[in-house]
Amino acid sequence: xxxxxFPALFLLFPILFxxxxxxxxxxxxxxxxxxxxxFSRGGQSTVAFDGQSTRIAMAEELVAALRDTSRTEAELxxxxxxxxxxxxxxxxxxxxMLNASDKSIRSKVAAGADYFAANVTDAAAIRSTLESHLSxxxxxVFPAWNTLAQAGQAGQIAxxxxxxxxxxxxxxxxxxxxxxxxxxxxxxxxxxxxxxPAVLDGGQNREDQVAGTPEAGQSYTTMEHEWxxxxxxxxxxxxxAASPLATVGEDDRFLNEYLGQVDRDADFAGIAETVFRAFVxxxxxxxxxxxxxxxxxxxxxxxxxxxxxxxxxxxYLARGADALESPTGPQASFHALSEAYGFVYSLQFTQDPAxxxxxxxxxxxxxxxxxxxxxxxxxxxxxxxxSVRALGEEIASRFGFSFSAAAN
Numbered sequence: 200x201x202x203x204x205f206p207a208l209f210l211l212f213p214i215l216f217x218x219x220x221x222x223x224x225x226x227x228x229x230x231x232x233x234x235x236x237x238f239s240r241g242g243q244s245t246v247a248f249d250g251q252s253t254r255i256a257m258a259e260e261l262v263a264a265l266r267d268t269s270r271t272e273a274e275l276x277x278x279x280x281x282x283x284x285x286x287x288x289x290x291x292x293x294x295x296m297l298n299a300s301d302k303s304i305r306s307k308v309a310a311g312a313d314y315f316a317a318n319v320t321d322a323a324a325i326r327s328t329l330e331s332h333l334s335x336x337x338x339x340v341f342p343a344w345n346t347l348a349q350a351g352q353a354g355q356i357a358x359x360x361x362x363x364x365x366x367x368x369x370x371x372x373x374x375x376x377x378x379x380x381x382x383x384x385x386x387x388x389x390x391x392x393x394x395x396p397a398v399l400d401g402g403q404n405r406e407d408q409v410a411g412t413p414e415a416g417q418s419y420t421t422m423e424h425e426w427x428x429x430x431x432x433x434x435x436x437x438x439x440a441a442s443p444l445a446t447v448g449e450d451d452r453f454l455n456e457y458l459g460q461v462d463r464d465a466d467f468a469g470i471a472e473t474v475f476r477a478f479v480x481x482x483x484x485x486x487x488x489x490x491x492x493x494x495x496x497x498x499x500x501x502x503x504x505x506x507x508x509x510x511x512x513x514x515y516l517a518r519g520a521d522a523l524e525s526p527t528g529p530q531a532s533f534h535a536l537s538e539a540y541g542f543v544y545s546l547q548f549t550q551d552p553a554x555x556x557x558x559x560x561x562x563x564x565x566x567x568x569x570x571x572x573x574x575x576x577x578x579x580x581x582x583x584x585x586s587v588r589a590l591g592e593e594i595a596s597r598f599g600f601s602f603s604a605a606a607n
Contacts, residue, residue, distance in 0.1 A: 228489035232480050235441040236430065238423070240411070245419035246441075248431025251388075253302045255436045255451050257281065258380060260292055261304065262452065265336050265373035266364070268344050272337040279333060280305045305330075308383045311391030312398050313550065314557070321561055325383055328544075332376040339366050348530070350580040356530040363534050368578020371537035377452065378541020382508055382548035385432045385454040390501045390550050393429035396494070409488050422485055426493075430478045433458065433504070447471045454504070457511045466604035467510060474503050498552035505549035505558060509598040510605045512542030516571075516591035517606030523584040536571070536579050536587070543567050546594070558597050567593075 238245045261278040264270050277283060277291040281303035290298040309315050309325035339353050344364060348354035353366045365371050392398055404422045406412075413420050419427070436451040437443035443450065448459015448471075462471035481496030515538040522532035546559040546567075559567070567590055575581030588602070595602040 228484075228487040228492075230480070230484050230487045230489050230492055232483045234479075236434070236443075236475075236479050236482065237441050238482060238486060240413070240418050243418040245413075245423055246427050247417075247419060247424060248427045248435050248440075250302055251428055251431025252435040253297065253300050254304055254307060254384065255432075255453060256294075257292065257297055257300075257302070257304050258377075258384070258453060259451060260297070261333075262373065262377045262380075265333070265376065268341045270337065270341075272334050275333040275337060276330060279303070279330060304380070304384060307388050308380070309387060309548075311387040311548070312395045313391040313555070314387070314548070315391075316397070329376060329379060329383060332372045332379070335366065336372040336376075340364050340372060350577040356533060358531065358534050361534075365533055365537070366578075368572065368575075369530065369533040369536070369580050370540060370572065370578060371534065374534070374537035375541045375544070378538055379544040381453050381457065381541070382545020386504060386508060386545060387548040389429040389432040389454070390497075390504055391548065393425045393432075394497045394500060398425050399493070400490075405490065408485060420485075423482065426478075426482050426485055429500070430482070433474065433478070444471055444475055447475075454507065458504070458507050461507050461510045464510070464605075464607070466600070466607070467506075470503055470506070474500060477503070501550045501552045505551070506598055506600070508542055508545045508549055509558065509594050510600065512539055512546065513591045513595050513602060513605035515539035515542060516587050516594075517602065520584040520587040520591070523582070523587065529580055529582075532582075533579050536582070539587075540568065540572060543571065543590070543594070559594075 236246065257278065261275065264275060264278060273284070274291060277289045281289070281291065281300065283289045292298050305326055308329060309322040315322040343353040344355065346352065346354035348356050348365050348367075348369070350369075351367050354364070356363050356365060356369075363371055364373075399422055402421070404420070404425075408420050408422045411420070414424065417424070433454050434440050434443040434447075434450070436455060437446055438450070439445070443455075447462065448456055450456075458471050458474060461467045462469070477496040477499040481493050481500070484490070484492035484496065515535045518535035519532040519539055522535060523529055525531050544564060547557050547561045547564040549558045550556070551558050570586060571582065571590055572578050591606070592602045595605055
């Protein structure tokens with residue numbers, strides 16, 4: 200009887216050993232995806248992006264101040280830096296909440312980990328460029344506020360029922376600043392910083408996430424908070440930030456506004472929901488400890504938010520080219536071309552998830568801007584429609600959409 204049991208026992212051993220070695224038996228994390236951007240732990244919300252909402256509010260006030268001729272150069276720079284020229288405390292904003300904040304716009308411009316952690320030279324040049332737009336608005340455009348602009352002369356131009364204020368080359372510094380800030384602050388921080396593996400997986404973030412260890416005194420883990428901060432640069436000004444799609448495009452004048460405008464184009468309809476759902480699913484994947492799924496959603500966000508910059512840049516180039524051919528003269532194109540200028544500048548902050556690099560390098564972007572504005576001695580006064588359309592075609596081709604799709 201004993202001998203008859205041994206064969207069965209021997210047959211059982213390889214089955215047991217094989218089962219212990221089979222990684223397929225390890226259950227995959229279960230990602231529970233909510234309908235809204237709502238996450239909690241122990242009955243407390245774990246979502247926080249106050250810093251992003253604050254910087255958006257600061258930027259809103261600063262952009263509005265660029266059309267207030269009572270503002271001084273020092274005041275505009277103080278709003279940008281949230282400090283005086285020697286680092287002293289200032290109160291440049293209209294609310295105590297913003298004045299009391301330790302946040303600033305400048306500190307996060309060109310500060311994304313992926314591109315600028317080891318590239319302080321370009322970061323400094325970009326910050327200087329944005330400061331230059333502020334300074335030149337005061338020193339060049341404000342003194343000519345009531346002067347009719349012409350080639351070589353700053354001043355005002357009529358644009359339908361609106362009045363625009365341009366430099367000697369037809370560039371609106373306020374538009375160049377605002378649209379450049381979308382890339383240099385909002386996009387760069389979202390996709391090149393807070394969604395970067397260098398930030399999400401920094402230190403012992405993965406171990407703390409798996410263990411569910413929150414930051415000291417907080418309900419959220421570090422990784423959860425980094426993801427939320429990226430979300431805040433897109434939806435942080437929404438009245439209902441947990442379910443923001445009802446007002447997307449209306450909540451600020453930066454990345455949210457143009458995500459909404461691209462979404463309203465039939466050729467790109469659905470992009471806002473794609474972005475929102477990727478944020479929700481990626482955050483849920485973090486909670487579940489599924490970092491592979493998190494990274495898949497990061498790829499979607501990098502590609503889609505980068506596309507917003509390219510589509511709107513192409514759109515304004517097309518509008519500018521059309522206006523250049525209108526009977527009202529080149530000045531009819533200046534507003535669109537100024538917006539295009541800022542969006543083209545922002546292309547250097549995009550990220551292609553397939554390469555981990557911008558769709559257009561900084562040097563390529565500077566070359567595009569030379570062709571758009573600098574190559575002509577008179578700036579926009581001397582540019583031609585064909586060359587403007589060629590720029591738009593080049594951008595659209597690089598991103599894989601048609602010029603006509605973005606132009607309509």
